[in-house]
Amino acid sequence: MATAAKVVYSHITKQPGVRGGKACIDDTRISVVDVVALLKQGLGDQQIVERYPSLNLAQVHAAISYYYENREELEADLAEDDSAEAEHERRRAEYLSRRTR
Numbered sequence: 001m002a003t004a005a006k007v008v009y010s011h012i013t014k015q016p017g018v019r020g021g022k023a024c025i026d027d028t029r030i031s032v033v034d035v036v037a038l039l040k041q042g043l044g045d046q047q048i049v050e051r052y053p054s055l056n057l058a059q060v061h062a063a064i065s066y067y068y069e070n071r072e073e074l075e076a077d078l079a080e081d082d083s084a085e086a087e088h089e090r091r092r093a094e095y096l097s098r099r100t101r
Contacts, residue, residue: 009069011062022077023066025059033077035063040078 013026023032030052038048045060052060067074 009062009066011059012066023070023074025055025063028054028059030055031077032063032066033074035060036067036074036078039064039067 009023011026012023012032014021014023018024019029019031024030025032025035034052035048035055038051043051045057045064048060049055049057
């Protein structure tokens, strides 16, 4: 039996099994962290919509608002993503180094 998504903020949902239960924009697999990462790279709200054409400005603004309301949680998610990315890059470099020997 499917479990209904729990709405936690306008346009934002958390659903077990979707992006690890992290906050996502409703009816997408785009997480709030994805939007915040682009914001931190200097993209504006309209540029984020251009990057994710399935989103509208209201959804992007909701993600940004959710971030500011839940900054500690999302900063931890960002750090976790950065750590996972660094580990992936380390393993990739190690693999490539073994291949070229």
